[in-house]
Amino acid sequence: MNDDADVTVEFDEDGLVPAVAQDAETGEVLMLAYVSQEALDRTRETGRAHYYSRSRDELWEKGATSGHIQTVREVRVDCDADTLLYLVEQDGGACHTGYRSCFHRTIEGDVVGERVFDPDAVYDAETDGEETTETEV
């Protein structure tokens, strides 16, 4: 996975970079999460989006609990090589709250996104939606 031609990703002091997931078809920005070298390698090897949870301190595969996987069509890097863009096909919803995108609210609090599943039917009490988000607070 480390061909000479690959862009060298500039991971931060914690070994992470932010990754934006965008729907490859509609262009909708779905979520932002963090990616380690291992998460990036797994993403490229499997074609399914992997991230690194800062709160749980572990690698996670999007959709492992919910089934709402992201099939990664392409990985892009920005000019500084310190941010990634995953172009994905999103099964179901990206957000653990049931919305297709995590960015379903304006800063004024208006809901503008589409709810596509019932989180209570997808996550049990134990996982509590943690699979698709990383609540740092």
Added chain:
Amino acid sequence: MNDDADVTVEFDEDGLVPAVAQDAETGEVLMLAYVSQEALDRTRETGRAHYYSRSRDELWEKGATSGHIQTVREVRVDCDADTLLYLVEQDGGACHTGYRSCFHRTIEGDVVGERVFDPDAVYDAETDGEETTETEV
């Protein structure tokens, strides 16, 4: 700018959150930069995208040097309220390298983005394109 109805943004220990700028018309993801409370307030007050440079440790207005401003149509927050999405009208290019988007390369190094201006004609030697990026390395 802090109406009761506004979503409370969860800035990190450095007082920042990442913000993704997306073209409101085309859906193209243009760049990711960081935003402080002051940058967010200035963005909402002026309708022009402001960010906070971690490398220069200062507030900056996108386009102040290049003229390639971002007119912000809407600010969205994600489910954890620790990432912002700016929906913008981008004048010229977002990237200091002359590309419309900072995400103009695949991780394999293939150029997939559109170059829309000549950076040598926009930035002088002194600013060296710093206005539109924040090189942390």
